[in-house]
Amino acid sequence: MMRDAKEEEVYFGEIPLMTDFGTFIINGTERVIVSQLHRSPGVFFTKESARAYLAKIIPYRGSWVEFEYDQKEILSVRIDRKRKFHGTVFLRALGLESNEAILQQFYVPIGLRLEGGGKLTLSVPSRVLEQERLKDRQSRGVRKTYPLFAGISLDKQAIERLDGGESLEFPATKAELERALFIADVVDLETGEVLFEANELVPEDLESRLEGRTTTELAVFFPDWELCGSLLSNTLAKDHTRNAKEALMEIYRRMRPGDPPTIESARSLFYGMFFDAKRYDFSRVGRFKFNIKLDTSVPVDQKTLSADDFYRVIGYLMRLHKDIGRVDDIDNLGNRRVRAVGELLENQFRIGLVRMERAIKEKMSVHQDIDSAMPHDLINSKPVIAAIKEFFGSSQLSQFMDQTNPLSEVTHKRRLSALGPGGLSRERAGFEVRDVHASHYGRICPIETPEGPNIGLISSLATFARINDYGFIESPYKKVENGRVLDHFRVVKIGGGPYKLGDVVTGDVLESVNAKLVAEGKAPFEAEPFAFYLTAWEEEKYVIAQANARLDEKGNLRDERVIARAGGDFVTVERERVEYMDISPKQLVSVAAALIPFLEHDDANRALMGSNMQRQAVPLLRSESPIVGTGLERAVARDSGAVVA
Structure with missing residues (x-):
């Protein structure tokens, strides 16, 4: 029960402020918090x-x-x-x-009725269709008849009746009930005696043992037919x-x-x-x-x-x-996510708060005059500030920023590490975790990684990749319909037409609407190019063509059969089957690898060394443009903040 509430502002300490360039100034030095890649x-x-x-x-x-x-x-x-x-x-x-409760939760109860003269009747509920349709969904086919248990097979008419909510009755023999078990206790209603327990095999002499008794309704299940098998039955x-x-x-x-x-x-x-x-x-x-x-x-x-x-x-x-x-697959990027600086700091802050809570409770238990105590008498914020300082000062993920050249700055901020608190250690990490995975395509660079014991554990974000609200890495694609690549645009400034801010339209539609608006003397829409970002598990559902697929002037795929990716494999498909297309050949690799001219002619091992060594190049006193470039140099210089653009 709360008797009294006292409010007071208590000074907790300071949290470092991130600079405009994504770094932190800690004790006068510029530091970068590397994002952590961990199991989701x-x-x-x-x-x-x-x-x-x-x-x-x-x-x-x-x-x-x-x-x-x-x-x-x-x-x-x-x-x-x-x-x-x-x-x-x-x-x-x-x-x-x-x-009984356990069995009914996972198995389908089939009613059993004893007729005179040793005849048995099974009552089949509509729930059996769920299991059969699950089998169809897995095999990606639709069967005309459903073979069940005890020699029962459902034809089209029976399936329709079950869909309507009916229960169907079928005759059965003792031999067909050989592997059936009771799903509920069979109780004599007059004496209360349990004649058969749930999970007990249906006996051959069932009729003689129930003769002259008034019992609860009989219900059985068939573990051999059930999708769950006999697992729960054996465990019970x-x-x-x-x-x-x-x-x-x-x-x-x-x-x-x-x-x-x-x-x-x-x-x-x-x-x-x-x-x-x-x-x-x-x-x-x-x-x-x-x-x-x-x-x-x-x-x-x-x-x-x-x-x-x-x-x-x-x-x-x-x-x-x-x-x-x-x-x-635990190495799939659909099952691994990125913890950025805010989340890493939040976790450290929580540790500090737990320590502070413990200290406050201890103080309250020994405080002489608790009625007159104010919050500042009980709260000591040192544990919280100590946790934050420790994180920024000595965490494995808090690193002195690499400032050798503009590229090294950009690369350092785009780095992903599987190491650090709550992550892997170099000694324990096996080959599978370090290896390149099909889901890395367009998300993590397959080339740029250190050569030493950290190989594969420290990697770099691909050029066009982004991290969504849940921490999963997404890659951008263009939509393809009937063999034609569609350019999409997002409305950024409303004109006089039907679209709202943020609406996504195709280039053809935008062009015709704007032409109509201009003819009517109204303001046209302004739009920016838009791409569809997909996560690793969304991408698996689609057929995606490469960025270098040949197109005509209208955006149609020229070749009747194109090389594409489907479910993580490379396949050759008809152009009509293609649903998405890469937006650029560069989206496969990181910024550093994309700066290598004629990368496709380079050996993978040499490209790895090249992308790592570019970060070690000392800048010229007087800047010069490269003799051979890839077009990304300007973007790197601008985004690093090293030039006034």
Whole structure:
């Protein structure tokens, strides 16, 4: 309960101001904060071996959780790299207490009815269509009939009836129920006795064992047909916990071995790990990537996880062994993002604030007269300022600016490093992380990187690349329709016509509208060239032609078949299939590499040395234009701030 509130301005200290050229003046020297390339928060699925799959939920801040299974087909969970435990224990802790609740969440219940004379009838719900259509989507085909389980096959008419929300009934034999299991407990309504438990095989003598009894409705599932397979069924058979309380205690013992658990401490630990915003931050980026991967639409401001999120991840993971879904490539730039100076500083500031909070709480506990205390008596801002000073003064990413020549300045500011706090270390980084990836095209230069132990860990942003609001690198493209390259423009000054500020129109439309406006004596629109920026995962969906593809004067692709990129591979396609086109041959490389004349004739190793050594060239006393140039020299000189342009 709050009795009294006292407000007062407290001096916290100073934060260095960035100069117009993107640098900081620290203790009289000009420094650059290098942007960090790190693994994005989100959910990632990987294939560990032939029948082993792993799902990792990686937050921005908080506990990592991993779900995995192998050829034994038992679902396991690991939190923060601690000891593994059964996945169903985790599901019980989330609120699916009974076997029945777990099975109904992931499997389709099929009604079973006993008729007289040993006849069996199965009631098939419309939910079965979801699974069959998922198979169609993965194979990119549409089947006319859907073979199900127990010899049942759905024809076009049956599919239409199920689509209408009906349930269909089919006869079945005992032999066809051989691999079926009960999805819910079968209870005698008169005595309350549990005759068959959920996850128990349907027995051959079912009819005789139920004779003369009034029971709950029978429902079964067929693990062999289900996309999740028998994973959860097998795991439940091994799981010894029976409810949420036992599951929470089991998780507590795994996380804190040696501590005597109580139900309150176990619940508090589990809740704090994933559902407490103070201890767990999935971040806007993590939620954004989660939504893309699992095709959900949860608001990006939802920065903690929910039980539904875990159910979706487990469901997707279990479907992977039936080849439904896609595994992720952790080296793809769609799964790596850039932390710029603001975010790096924010993280250091948070560390300082946590230390300050601890100090304030300690002071409050020992303060003699807390009622008359003012904020300045309790707040000591030294931890915050110390964290900021340490970051700017001695962080691995805070570097003395390379001022040898204008190019070295520009390159230093456009550098990306996988090293630094929260990143990789030279010793641990393997070959895969350092290697050039298909997604680097137009985003990170494949040429410019150091030659020593940092090779591949320190790289440079490509010439036309930009970083979006979520920290992912985007590359620009022109749109192509029916084999014709379209020039798009964005309206920057409104004329007398129909378009608003920021509208994007094609060059043809803009030209005709402006001609009409001028003829009517009205002011024409002013527009600037516009390109479509795509992230690495968006680019994979399209067929993209190279910038050097031959065009006629109207912008049509001349060649019937053109070299293009599709899904990270180079392919030769018909010109009508091309959807985008590179805007320049330079977009592949960095500024330093783009300054090398006739780069395409250069050996890759020599080009690497050349782009690195250009940064070491001492400028002339009297500037001269190069004898052979690439046209980028003017832009480098202007953007470095070394000339008055």
